[in-house]
Amino acid sequence: MIPSPYFLYLGSSDDSVGIKTSRGLAEFRRADCVGEFRHDASPLTLGLPRLTMAEAAAAGARTLVLGIAKAGGAIGEEMIADAAEALRNGMNVAAGLHRRLRDIPELAALAREGGLQLFDVREPPADLPIGTGYARPGNRLLTVGTDCSVGKMYASLALTQALRERGVAADFRATGQTGILIAGAGVPVDAVVADFISGAIEALTPARDDEGWDVIEGQGSLFHPSFAGVSTGLLHGAQASALLLCHDPARETMRGLAGRSLPELGQCLEANLRVARLTSPDVRAVGVCLNTSTLDESAGLAICAEVSATLGLPCTDPMRFGLDTIVDELLCPANFTPATTASL
Amino acid sequence: MIPSPYFLYLGSSDDSVGIKTSRGLAEFRRADCVGEFRHDASPLTLGLPRLTMAEAAAAGARTLVLGIAKAGGAIGEEMIADAAEALRNGMNVAAGLHRRLRDIPELAALAREGGLQLFDVREPPADLPIGTGYARPGNRLLTVGTDCSVGKMYASLALTQALRERGVAADFRATGQTGILIAGAGVPVDAVVADFISGAIEALTPARDDEGWDVIEGQGSLFHPSFAGVSTGLLHGAQASALLLCHDPARETMRGLAGRSLPELGQCLEANLRVARLTSPDVRAVGVCLNTSTLDESAGLAICAEVSATLGLPCTDPMRFGLDTIVDELLCPANFTPATTASL
Numbered sequence: 001m002i003p004s005p006y007f008l009y010l011g012s013s014d015d016s017v018g019i020k021t022s023r024g025l026a027e028f029r030r031a032d033c034v035g036e037f038r039h040d041a042s043p044l045t046l047g048l049p050r051l052t053m054a055e056a057a058a059a060g061a062r063t064l065v066l067g068i069a070k071a072g073g074a075i076g077e078e079m080i081a082d083a084a085e086a087l088r089n090g091m092n093v094a095a096g097l098h099r100r101l102r103d104i105p106e107l108a109a110l111a112r113e114g115g116l117q118l119f120d121v122r123e124p125p126a127d128l129p130i131g132t133g134y135a136r137p138g139n140r141l142l143t144v145g146t147d148c149s150v151g152k153m154y155a156s157l158a159l160t161q162a163l164r165e166r167g168v169a170a171d172f173r174a175t176g177q178t179g180i181l182i183a184g185a186g187v188p189v190d191a192v193v194a195d196f197i198s199g200a201i202e203a204l205t206p207a208r209d210d211e212g213w214d215v216i217e218g219q220g221s222l223f224h225p226s227f228a229g230v231s232t233g234l235l236h237g238a239q240a241s242a243l244l245l246c247h248d249p250a251r252e253t254m255r256g257l258a259g260r261s262l263p264e265l266g267q268c269l270e271a272n273l274r275v276a277r278l279t280s281p282d283v284r285a286v287g288v289c290l291n292t293s294t295l296d297e298s299a300g301l302a303i304c305a306e307v308s309a310t311l312g313l314p315c316t317d318p319m320r321f322g323l324d325t326i327v328d329e330l331l332c333p334a335n336f337t338p339a340t341t342a343s344l
Numbered sequence: 345m346i347p348s349p350y351f352l353y354l355g356s357s358d359d360s361v362g363i364k365t366s367r368g369l370a371e372f373r374r375a376d377c378v379g380e381f382r383h384d385a386s387p388l389t390l391g392l393p394r395l396t397m398a399e400a401a402a403a404g405a406r407t408l409v410l411g412i413a414k415a416g417g418a419i420g421e422e423m424i425a426d427a428a429e430a431l432r433n434g435m436n437v438a439a440g441l442h443r444r445l446r447d448i449p450e451l452a453a454l455a456r457e458g459g460l461q462l463f464d465v466r467e468p469p470a471d472l473p474i475g476t477g478y479a480r481p482g483n484r485l486l487t488v489g490t491d492c493s494v495g496k497m498y499a500s501l502a503l504t505q506a507l508r509e510r511g512v513a514a515d516f517r518a519t520g521q522t523g524i525l526i527a528g529a530g531v532p533v534d535a536v537v538a539d540f541i542s543g544a545i546e547a548l549t550p551a552r553d554d555e556g557w558d559v560i561e562g563q564g565s566l567f568h569p570s571f572a573g574v575s576t577g578l579l580h581g582a583q584a585s586a587l588l589l590c591h592d593p594a595r596e597t598m599r600g601l602a603g604r605s606l607p608e609l610g611q612c613l614e615a616n617l618r619v620a621r622l623t624s625p626d627v628r629a630v631g632v633c634l635n636t637s638t639l640d641e642s643a644g645l646a647i648c649a650e651v652s653a654t655l656g657l658p659c660t661d662p663m664r665f666g667l668d669t670i671v672d673e674l675l676c677p678a679n680f681t682p683a684t685t686a687s688l
Contacts (some may be wrong), residue, residue, distance in 0.1 A: 098537065132601060133569025193442065194541050195534040197573040222576075225477025225623050229541040231576025236569040257476060271618075279569050 001121050001184060002094050003062035004032040007086070008048065011079055012041035014066045017149045019044055019295065021096060022067030024178040029159055034059045055087040062122065063119070064093040083107055089114055094119035098175020098191060113156065124192040124200065128248050131198030133279040135311045138208035140285070141330065142145075142240040143218040144272045145232070146262045148227060148255040150248040152218040152316075153179050155289040157246065158318035160215045162327050169212025174206050175234065177219045189219055190230050197233025213330075216240065222271050223263040224254055232275055239279045242286045242330055245269050252292040265310055284333070287326035289313040290307055346438050346463050347406035347464030348376040349399065351430070352392065352605075355423055356385035357412045361493045361599065362493020363388055365440055368522040372501055378405045381426070384573060385486040392476035397426075401433040407463070408527065410439040426450055431458055432580050438463035438522040442535060465521045468544065469535040475542030475581050477623040483563060485630070485674065487562040488616045490606045492599040494592040495662075496562040497523050499633040502662035503588065504559045506671050513556025519578065523561045533563055534574050541577025560584065566605040566615050569596055576619055583623045586630045586674055589613050593647055610655055628677070632671035634661040 005030070008022040011305060026033055026046040035051035038044065056309050064086035066079060079309070083093045083101070087110040101118040111118050137226050140158070141153040141270055156172055156179070163170035174186025189203045193262060205214045214236050220227030240298035247265060254260040263271070269285050276283040287308050292300030307316040349661045350373070352366040370377055370390040379395035381387065394405065406428035408421060427445065431454040439445050445462040446452050455462050485503070487496040487541045500516055500523070507514035516523070518530025531548045533541060558580050564571030591609060598604040607615070613629050620627040632651050636644030644661055652659040658669035 096541070130600075131570045133604065134601075171669060190537075190539040192538050193534075194536050194538050194574045194577070195442070195571060197538050198569055198571075225542055225580040226475045226540075227539060228580055228619075228622070229573040229575075231573075231587025232566075232576040233538070236572055257478075260477065268664075275572075278567060278572070303408045 002181070003092060004029075005034045005061050006032055006050070007056040007064045007091065008033055008036045008046060009064055009066045009079075010036055010038035010042050010044050010046070010084065011068055011082065011141075012039040014041070014043055014342050015068075016044055017229055019068045021151055021178040021181065022046060022065065024153060024182055025065060025067060028182045032218045034061045037064070037268060039078075039227040052091060053085045053089045053091070057091055061091055063092040064095050065095070066093065067108055067178070067181075069097065071179075080104060081107065084110055087111055090114060092119065093139075094118045094121060094181065096121040096188065098122060106130055107273070110288065116339075121180050122188040122191045124125070125144035125187055125211045128192060129199040129203055130196060131200070131202050131233070133236060134173065136207040136239065137204070139191070139211070139213045140205055140216060140238055141242040141244060142216045142235065142238040142276075143244045143246050143267075143289075144231070144235070145218060145221045146223065146265065146268050147221050147245045147251055148219075150251065151246045151289055151291040154208055154291075155244060155246050155318050156215045156217045157182070158165060159326065160282060161211055162323040163215070166327060166331070168331070169210055171212070171214055171215050171243055173216045175201070175217045175219050176206070186217075189234060190227065194229065198237035201234055201237025204237075215268055221254075221268070222275065223268060224257075225254065225260075226256065235272065235276045236279045238276075240276060240283055241280060243269070243276060243283060245272070245288045245290065246291075248291040250291070265307060269311065269329060285311075285313055286333075287313050289326070290316040346525070347436060349378045349418075349434065350376055351395070351400040351405035351408045352380045352390060353390050353408060353410045353423075353426065354375055354380055354382035354384040354386050354390070355412055355426065358385070358387055359412075360388055363381055363412045364493055364521040365413060365499040366390060366409065367524065368497060368526055369409060369411060369421055371498075372526045374494075378403045378444045381408070383422075391575045394499040397429045397433045397435070397498065401435055405435055407436040407438050410437065411522070411525075411686045413441065413468045413521075424448055424450065430453055431455055434458060436461045436462070436463065436466060437487060438525065440465040440525065440532065442466060445500040459623060465524050466532040468532055472536060472540040472542060473547055475546050475577070477542070477583070479582065480551040482549070483555070483557040484549055484560060484584045485557055485586040485588060486560045486579065486620075487590050487633075488575070488579070488612075489565045489590045490564075490567065490609065490612050491565050491592065491595055492568055495590045495633055495635040498635075499588060499590050499662050500559045500561045502545070503667055503670065506667040507557055507559070510675070511556055512675065515556070517558050518565050519545070519548070520556070527574055528559075531634060534571065538573065541574060542581030545581025546583075547579055561589070564620065566596075566613070567612060567679060568601075570600065571605075579616065579620045579625045582620075584620060584627055585624060587613070587620060587627060588630055588670065589616070589618055589632045590635075593633065594635070603660050609651060613655065624626060628655055629655075630673045630677075631657050633662050633670070634659060636661040636664060654673075
């Protein structure tokens, strides 16, 4: 629906977490990405060729993806100027920000003149239902987190892939702009009207009667005071039989909130299970996914083993060590024996 | 801002809870209401004169208030026809539904032709901030509930009045369409974009440095799977030092959800305190308000005494027995001694 190949925007960002939409596309749709755009002020790279707007258009890029975000989805003057330049070079523009591209007169006019399209991925569908919490059939897993941007989407995508490799039907259900751009469908749950949070997720993951799994991308955190309402409605709408906890051990404070520390993993898991039980009384935790990219391999393995022993659940870095233990636990709950502290 | 006197709409409703906006105006702004409009199908009344649209206009009504609601804020064909008739009779029309009056072409055209206004009270302000949870000064109390429509707004308005009668500065902070119509200001929190729930409440109740209280109208319930996301964000944004639990002992199932029972009062209070502690670590419960209107006076007193003894907190029906015990507890926490079971 959004024409590829994509040209990925980093702008002047020096926030490696804030570029997660561009990075997610580079990771999961790499064959569809021709390059990256960044100003000299940005020290970041996705490992793609650095191109100008004109070079990207010449290389065949059809759409500039404004894949960077600040909390609240603001859009700055520099980004608008860059989007205008992309339109002048014949590219469409896609974004997942709260402020809509088509509400920016300069961009709307350029798109009209050039016969190009502006894609606002964060616009929720009309006519969402109110959630009910009524029990519905189907296997559903929801990723939850200690914070925003700790790997819930990566874990969800990797788990979907791992299940399929075992011959189990699985569908990734996107709830954020990056996931929607990657999957080509989904509901931007943080952009729906507050009364419809759980209903939006019920609509995204209707009853299924095969043995397959809906793997639902979580958002925010019950412990993030900006966004916990979204996380709560997601838990109730998902009606998940399994929760997968995601965490970034390098994160020192809650994203965007100076001085607020992250919850303990066990405390976070218990709070999520407690909220989830309102609509899924038998929900259970099936594992923990850590983002260990700031650690060397042995330190990464060690922290996974430590968390596993502490919580009595499989723990892995899905991008580094695979998801076998978690898939085992999900499909055959009796199988998992946590490592003892002595064996670490 | 919305011209009074008001003409209150009941339509064909036979849902005594669903007419809560019309009833709230009749209760708290009675001097500004000239009458009620209802079809023969409605067995309900607010005790105001039943008038036709033409009679109401002749009696001086300036605005028809569509003060009835279904879950999700839908608006039916009959209501649209009645609103059109009000406009033809020279009245403005106000509503607090998710679907906006001005998005209904027939009503927009009639308003334009008649030089009249359509008021959509449920439209949130633009440019709401993202919540932060950073500590801010001021005394804030939030009403919370076992369910939707159990008296949170009534309790909040009555408590504001009771505090003022004690010489304590107090401001009612409206978060729903009825409260906003009564107070003339507020934020319709269930209509804001999900990312901004807690931020909307932080903006509604900024730091205050007097000894007075912001009395914040709660919404929904942590135990209502349709709306708990809103309730969660409200708790985090309110950063309340005091919670007041509201309950309707006649309610058999959660509003709109067949077969789902209400939580126990103690369980509900504990869950609300747990969520509230994320942004207000020292939050405490100061009492329980019951809607005992379906009981006779002695039965109403007895159930209040029973709840008080069980929870160790003052309990009252604010519309029937006043709020003295709760104001005492709020202002002088050491004062309350719960009744013993023996004294019931």
